Amino acid sequence: MARKKLLxxxxxxxxxxxxxxxxxxxxxxxxxxxxDVVTYxxxxxxxxxxxxxEVERCCGFDKGRAVSWININGIHAVGxxxxxxxxxxxxxxxxxxxxxxxxxxxxxDYGDYLFxxxxxxxxxxxxGFRVEQVSLILGPRFVLSFQETSDPIFAGVRxxxxxxxxxxxxxxxxxLAYALIDVVVDRYFTTLESIGDDIEDLEQALFVTPGSDTLxxxxxxxxxxxxxxxxxxxxxEVISGLQRGDSKLVGETTRxxxxxxxxxxxxxxxxxxxxxxxxxxMLDLYLSGISYRTNEVVKVLTVMATIFIPLTFLAGxxxxxxxxxxxxxxxxxxxxxxxxxxxxxxxxxxxxRIKRWF
Numbered sequence: 001m002a003r004k005k006l007l008x009x010x011x012x013x014x015x016x017x018x019x020x021x022x023x024x025x026x027x028x029x030x031x032x033x034x035x036d037v038v039t040y041x042x043x044x045x046x047x048x049x050x051x052x053x054e055v056e057r058c059c060g061f062d063k064g065r066a067v068s069w070i071n072i073n074g075i076h077a078v079g080x081x082x083x084x085x086x087x088x089x090x091x092x093x094x095x096x097x098x099x100x101x102x103x104x105x106x107x108x109d110y111g112d113y114l115f116x117x118x119x120x121x122x123x124x125x126x127x128g129f130r131v132e133q134v135s136l137i138l139g140p141r142f143v144l145s146f147q148e149t150s151d152p153i154f155a156g157v158r159x160x161x162x163x164x165x166x167x168x169x170x171x172x173x174x175x176l177a178y179a180l181i182d183v184v185v186d187r188y189f190t191t192l193e194s195i196g197d198d199i200e201d202l203e204q205a206l207f208v209t210p211g212s213d214t215l216x217x218x219x220x221x222x223x224x225x226x227x228x229x230x231x232x233x234x235x236x237e238v239i240s241g242l243q244r245g246d247s248k249l250v251g252e253t254t255r256x257x258x259x260x261x262x263x264x265x266x267x268x269x270x271x272x273x274x275x276x277x278x279x280x281x282m283l284d285l286y287l288s289g290i291s292y293r294t295n296e297v298v299k300v301l302t303v304m305a306t307i308f309i310p311l312t313f314l315a316g317x318x319x320x321x322x323x324x325x326x327x328x329x330x331x332x333x334x335x336x337x338x339x340x341x342x343x344x345x346x347x348x349x350x351x352x353r354i355k356r357w358f
Contacts, residue, residue, distance in 0.1 A: 011349050019283055020349065022092070024077050025100040033074035040161055041066045042170040048164065067173050068142040069161075073150040075099055075135075081146075088113075088144065098146050101133040105234035105242040112136040116177075116238060118184050119231035120153060121191040125198065129191075129204055130226045131231055134184065138249055145180060154183055181263050188232060188268045192275070194223065198277060206282055210289055218283050225276045232272055232353045236265045277305040280287065303358050311341045 032051065039046045044066065050249040075081060075098060085095040094115050099306070108115040124128045132151065137144035145154065153351055157179045159170060174183040202217050242250055314337060318327065327333050352358055 010183065020091065022082055022099055025102060027101070027148070031074055032154050033072065033077050033080060034150065036071040036073065038069040038158060038161060039071075039084055040169050045162060045164065045169065062216070064189075066141070067176060069145070069176055071140065071145045071154060073147050075101070075146050075148055084144070088137065088139065088142065094137070097136045101148055102150070103133065103229060104239050107245075109236045109245065109247055110141060110243070112139065112252060114177075114242075114247060116181075116242075118235065119239070120184050121228060122151075122187075123191045123194050123224075128220075129195075129227065134180075136177060136180060138173055140249060141173060142332075143173050143176050143180070146251050149248070153187065154180060154331065157183060166211075170286075171253070172251065174250045178254050178261065180255045181242075182257075185235070185239075185264050185268065188228075190263075191228075192268065192271050195275065196271075199275060203282060205279075206286060206289075208287055215283075215286055220278060220284060222276075222279050222283070224277060225272060228272050229276070232265065232268050236262065236269060239265055292348055303352055307345050310344050310348075314341060314344075 005095050034049055034051060037047070045128075069083075072081075072084065078099060081099060083097055084090070085092070088297055094108075094110070097115070097117060102345070103117045105119055106117045114137070116138065118134045118136065118350045120132045120134055121129065121134060135144075135146040147153075158175075160179070160323060201223060202221065204212065205214055206218075237261045239258060243255050318337060320324070327337075330336070
């Protein structure tokens with residue numbers, strides 16, 4: 001099973017730079033940056049996608065009574081992220097945090113808009129576990145979402161808005177932000193379900209054919225749980241801050257939905273903690289199994305050594321080259337000694353068996 005490194009060293013290219021310096025801190029990417037723009041209200045819906053050369057078109061989508069959702073796929077082009085920030089009046093520190101993909105989930109209130117950092121988990125057996133950062137800007141009539149890659153994780157939300165069969169079209173930007181957060185939380189359930197299946201397979205291998213690969217897999221899952229825990233615990237704080245905060249950008253109707261998402265986040269946290277406990281128990285079982293098998297081998301070797309100790313003594317005794325040893329002249333002395341050795345060996349085996357030492 002191929003494993004990717006969970007802990008990557010980032011180049012510290014911003015040491016000594018002033019706050020607000022815009023430098024992309026994350027995995028390099030060759031994917032083209034695209035902008036998915038959705039504009040809607042209760043009666044109308046429009047959708048357009050354009051490339052990086054048309055980034056200035058984003059500036060005209062936050063006007064009017066309609067809700068505008070601009071999803072930016074890719075954050076490695078610093079100049080274009082700066083252009084987006086200028087269009088919507090974003091603080092330089094916000095742009096700096098968007099470009100740094102190592103942030104923990106957080107919520108910041110800038111008055112005119114809310115800034116959220118979320119972590120989306122991805123997991124498959126071949127590629128392993130990874131986390132992608134998504135940054136959200138919640139404004140009065142617009143929502144900006146910044147993804148590291150072009151993964152269509154929010155395609156379901158876009159399809160629901162396109163169909164017009166749900167209440168999302170009739171509600172504001174806070175409900176749209178809730179829908180995006182709900183997708184992120186649901187992704188944790190999907191990821192944990194896949195990891196749970198692999199943990200069950202690992203648990204069976206632990207009792208059937210434990211080996212060095214089993215220990216490596218246990219340590220790998222332990223590190224994955226650490227990464228998940230680092231992502232989901234702050235996420236709970238973010239949702240709690242949205243639910244309990246006093247920002248006018250989040251309405252009372254949406255807070256009801258946020259409470260539901262908060263409950264889901266608590267379930268994710270409990271599941272992560274449960275998996276951590278299971279993996280810790282599996283590690284203890286593996287070490288106990290290795291210790292048990294070692295003790296069994298040592299016990300067998302000890303029994304064999306104990307049996308051969310008196311036999312070695314007799315062989316050594318009659319192997320001495322003294323001239324006056326009357327037993328050496330006996331006609332049946334050799335066979336008598338072999339018989340004595342056999343009786344001693346069998347007698348010790350019977351004694352050990354009675355004592356249940358093997």
